[in-house]
Amino acid sequence: MRKFNKYLYSILIVVGMLVPGLAQAYELEYNHNIPGNLTGYATPNYVVGHESGNGNNVGPNSLENEVNYMTRYPNYLNANVTHWVGSGGRVIQIQVPGKVSWGAGANANWQSYAQVELARTNDYNTFQKDYASYVELLRDLAGKGGIPKALDEGGRGIKTHRWISWNLGGTDHTDPYGYLNSWGVSEAKFKSDIKNGISGVTPKPNPVPTNPTVKPDGSAAIPSKGDTVNFTGTKDIYGTNLWVSNPYQVKEISGNRAVLTKNGGIFAAVNVKDLKVVSSTKPTTPKPTTPNSSGTYSGFTKETAKFTVTVNEGVQARVNGYGLNAKKGGVLQRNQAINYDGWAARDGYIWVHYKGYSGDDLFIPVRPINQNAWGTFK
Numbered sequence: 001m002r003k004f005n006k007y008l009y010s011i012l013i014v015v016g017m018l019v020p021g022l023a024q025a026y027e028l029e030y031n032h033n034i035p036g037n038l039t040g041y042a043t044p045n046y047v048v049g050h051e052s053g054n055g056n057n058v059g060p061n062s063l064e065n066e067v068n069y070m071t072r073y074p075n076y077l078n079a080n081v082t083h084w085v086g087s088g089g090r091v092i093q094i095q096v097p098g099k100v101s102w103g104a105g106a107n108a109n110w111q112s113y114a115q116v117e118l119a120r121t122n123d124y125n126t127f128q129k130d131y132a133s134y135v136e137l138l139r140d141l142a143g144k145g146g147i148p149k150a151l152d153e154g155g156r157g158i159k160t161h162r163w164i165s166w167n168l169g170g171t172d173h174t175d176p177y178g179y180l181n182s183w184g185v186s187e188a189k190f191k192s193d194i195k196n197g198i199s200g201v202t203p204k205p206n207p208v209p210t211n212p213t214v215k216p217d218g219s220a221a222i223p224s225k226g227d228t229v230n231f232t233g234t235k236d237i238y239g240t241n242l243w244v245s246n247p248y249q250v251k252e253i254s255g256n257r258a259v260l261t262k263n264g265g266i267f268a269a270v271n272v273k274d275l276k277v278v279s280s281t282k283p284t285t286p287k288p289t290t291p292n293s294s295g296t297y298s299g300f301t302k303e304t305a306k307f308t309v310t311v312n313e314g315v316q317a318r319v320n321g322y323g324l325n326a327k328k329g330g331v332l333q334r335n336q337a338i339n340y341d342g343w344a345a346r347d348g349y350i351w352v353h354y355k356g357y358s359g360d361d362l363f364i365p366v367r368p369i370n371q372n373a374w375g376t377f378k
């Protein structure tokens with residue numbers, strides 16, 4: 001049976017990779033170091049979500065490190081949870097769900113069916129897998145405990161450590177919101193993912209820079225992946241001082257956070273506002289000929305070029321207004337081209353304007369501000 005189960009899991013994982021947006025399946029791993037008779041059974045009112053808060057443990061083995069530490073005698077006598085998630089969506093059970101664990105203070109522990117810790121990472125892809133498993137596990141545990149899949153609402157349900165601190169007391173931690181936020185997961189998204197699961201949730205565009213400064217060539221003055229940058233702050237997003245000298249290269253950008261590399265290794269995760277671009281690898285739109293002149297849509301910088309869509313999923317056009325809230329028109333398919341007459345930045349994207357056959361003002365996003373274009377310019 002065990003072999004069969006493994007086979008089943010691998011099918012689930014493969015399907016999960018092929019169908020974007022489908023919840024990723026995790027395989028439960030076990031660590032039996034904590035004695036089973038350590039505590040009695042809990043009143044199953046809550047499942048508690050935590051994150052480690054450990055900014056010194058963010059590498060590829062962060063999950064193993066946390067589990068090894070927390071399950072070692074006598075460490076588990078001070079604090080323990082039932083599950084750990086990390087290192088690319090792995091899940092390790094260290095105590096039987098249903099039994100009392102000690103992670104959220106005296107007022108919540110006896111009422112907690114399970115408590116889940118999330119190990120940190122400095123890698124965006126790893127985080128995405130971790131987050132999917134974290135949400136899925138919290139939901140699964142709530143299901144098993146007969147607990148509502150509602151996050152931080154009144155009564156029984158899935159709770160963050162912060163909710164416990166603010167509503168039950170006996171503890172003062174506010175995790176996991178800060179860490180989730182640092183990767184662009186808002187409270188609202190976390191809430192909705194707990195309610196609905198990860199599948200069926202459309203990935204949101206990266207958080208919009210409040211005041212994107214756009215260079216004359218159409219590329220943002222905020223850094224892009226591959227850029228060489230100087231770090232102008234002092235601490236990384238975990239509050240640790242950076243001591244390696246400038247410059248760095250940008251390995252990954254997600255919302256307000258950038259992962260910096262030095263000589264090819266992952267070095268640090270920092271806030272984008274603390275970066276100054278030294279040299280950029282890609283202005284991805286051509287130079288505008290006469291900035292801010294007429295002959296294009298109001299507020300747009302004039303520039304005429306042909307844009308050909310190259311992404312398989314096509315690009316959603318907007319009618320008589322631009323931005324993510326503007327009315328949707330058709331979808332420009334791959335290899336379709338338009339001749340545009342100007343561009344502007346809004347909602348995290350560079351938009352271009354063109355006229356439809358019926359005289360409508362049409363707009364398409366040609367790329368997210370920090371990222372590659374969804375087509376070619378000629």
Ligand SMILES: [Zn+2]
Nearest residue numbers: 050161173175
């Ligand atoms: Zn916590």
